[in-house]
Amino acid sequence: MNRRSAARRGAALLIALVCLVLLTVIGGALLRLVLLERKLLDSRERLCQSRWLVEAGLERAAARLAAEPDYQGETWTLPAAEIGGPEPGVVNIQVVTAPERPAWRKIVVQADYPRDGRRRARTSKQIEVEAQPSGEAR
Numbered sequence: 001m002n003r004r005s006a007a008r009r010g011a012a013l014l015i016a017l018v019c020l021v022l023l024t025v026i027g028g029a030l031l032r033l034v035l036l037e038r039k040l041l042d043s044r045e046r047l048c049q050s051r052w053l054v055e056a057g058l059e060r061a062a063a064r065l066a067a068e069p070d071y072q073g074e075t076w077t078l079p080a081a082e083i084g085g086p087e088p089g090v091v092n093i094q095v096v097t098a099p100e101r102p103a104w105r106k107i108v109v110q111a112d113y114p115r116d117g118r119r120r121a122r123t124s125k126q127i128e129v130e131a132q133p134s135g136e137a138r
Contacts, residue, residue: 046121053111054123057091087114
């Protein structure tokens with residue numbers, strides 16, 4: 001074997017090694033990108049679920065207030081199976097009367113999904129509704 005052919009084989013091996021390193025680096029970067037994208041998707045899913053829960057809480061509060069004029073609110077815990085998700089959620093509902101507008105009720109709703117944990121998404125919303133006098137049908 002002569003020196004020239006050994007040098008060519010060495011150069012070919014070095015080029016193959018450099019290509020392998022580059023492919024590994026690119027593959028690692030793509031994997032990291034996919035993992036970050038998955039994390040973002042999970043975060044958006046939790047936020048979307050908490051928004052749906054807050055809307056459901058507002059509807060629940062309005063319905064309960066129509067049926068029970070003295071309704072003050074509640075903590076509504078939803079099992080995972082009931083909301084179609086992998087984890088349970090919780091909705092806190094408060095109904096208050098504003099001193100300056102006694103004929104109106106402020107409904108304040110806060111939804112957490114999942115119910116606990118550091119990955120929790122929290123959404124809050126409030127609305128004001130006119131209170132229904134006792135005995136009057138809507």
